[in-house]
Amino acid sequence: MCLAIISKMYFQKGIPIMAKAIMIQGTTSNAGKSWIAAGLCRIFMQDGYRVAPFKSQNMALNSFITQDGLEMGRAQVVQAEAAGKIPDVRMNPILLKPTSDEGSQVIVNGRVLGNKRAVDYFKMKTALKPDIMKAYNSLAAENDIVVIEGAGSPAEINLLQHDIVNMGMARMANAPVLIVGDIDRGGVFASLYGTVKLLEQDRAYMKGTIINKFRGDAEILKPGLNMLEELIDLPAVGVVPYLKLDIDDEDSLSERLISKNGNGAVDIAVIRLPKISNFTDFGALSCVEAFSVRYVSCTEEFGTPDLVILPGTKNTIADLKWLKESGLAAKIQRYAGAGNPLIGICGGYQMLCRTISDPYGVEEGGETEGLGLVEAETIFGQQKMRTRVNGRFGEVSGVLSELSGAHFEGYEIHMGKTIGQTDLTQLSDADGNEKQDGVSDHISVYGSYVHGLFDSNEVLQALSKALLKRKDIGTEQKDMISLKDYKEQQYNLLADSLRRSLDMELVYKILNEGVKEA
DSSP states (O other), X not given: OHHHHXXXXXXXXXXXXXXXEEEEEESSTTSSHHHHHHHHHHHHHXXXXXXXXXXXXXXXXXXXXXXXXOEEEHHHHHHHHHTTOOOOGGGOSEEEEESSSSEEEEEEXXXXXXXXXXXXXHHHGGGGHHHHHHHHHHHXXXXXXXXXXXXXXXXXXXXXXGOSSSHHXXXXXXXXXXXXXXXXXXXXXXXXXXXXHHTGGGGGGEEEEEEEEEOSOGGGGHHHHHHHHHHHTXXXXXXXXXXXXXXXXXXXXXXXXXXXXXXXXXXXXXXXXXXXXXXGGGGGGGGSTTEEEEEEOSGGGTOOOSEEEEOEESOHHHHHHHHHHHTHHHHXXXXXXXXXXXXXXXXXXXXXXXXXXXXXXXXXXXXXXXXXXXEEEEEEEEEEEEEEEEEEEOOOOGGXXXXXXXXXXXXXXXXXXXXSOOOOEEEEOTTOOEEEEOEEOTTOEEEEOOBTTTOSHHHHHHHHHHHHHHTTOOOOOOOOOOHHHHHHXXXXXXXXXXHHHBOHHHHHHHHHHOOOOO
């Protein structure tokens, strides 16, 4: 019934008109907005609609390079995949990548605008509304439905006047809003009530509430839901259970980063740097039954891993200093010196070098001594490298020799270049030009600028074989599902859960009616 009703909205005599929109906001960061939005994208796609995600402004260190070499937030990449779409920078026209507690790199339409202090960006952000609306209107013209995600909490009353991502975006798109509350944190009724009451001026846009991450029998919530509905005069759209799905997370609040153990025979330790970025690089490792992936933030947690990974970072020099001050640098040097395998990705690769030079003050300026595990030096430049790559590993020596010749695809996104390395990977850039990248030497230290290096089944199988072989464990492996198919399973499971948890007839009604009173 809902499908028939909504289909009448979009086409008049076969001519498509501007898409309908629905917006997901939350009472707080990490309330689950991204997953709810992704789940709705998958449901609408399953129901036969052309759907696209949108987030006007994203703040995250997990980013992605599109096919045309532009940078966008990973959350909208996940939502695009759930919607069956190729990630497009229009889905996230503004990306803020924090470089310190007071500033961020500002990326507009996929290109770096520059580093801005928070106070300076606050003064200029309303000037970016034309960029936001150009991207949004372009997507809306090509789709039936646009699922918009807000950011943080919409009830930051000191920011309301210049808001471009929460109610400010709802007004620009004339989009009805569902407010998501995280019951796992406690105080969900108070947070939903307070959010609605602080936003009375935008009352016309708020159409319902969702309680997320519930553990237990939803029946016990009914009295509270009924009281809340009476108090705020908004319907409860549903109660979503605490979902244990393997879907890429948005930022450093991810539960992945507090994972300390697992059941796999191979112990993989990822160093949790303060400015860790693109930790989604390691999600594919969790698909291997033999692997146990954990995140390490102090020497006490280091243990005796079978593989250590130094991940990417938004501030290589600051995180390298932290690594030394925390004692983890010395741990890593001793570990690698004993012939154990160590892989550095992007900023982690740069840390492996003898020195890191910053002649233009991209980060902190000057020259910094690296970990000295690679006979090379990194020099920061003024331009950011943004490109898709594909290729094969070269002749890999040491513990991970099984990687030799394995094919992969990914992307590079970094400042600077590393000089003096031995080839690890043979790459082609987005234009098909051959290039070289990476490091391998006799103490089994390896490095690459490529994000997504482990997303290839060929790489995962080779890595698993090498590490199991080193532990004298049988290397016979079960057939491994492709990462693409695995993601599809997870998106479908998310959609199934939301269909059971949400009143989808009400969701379609809200989408159909839009915002009439505004």
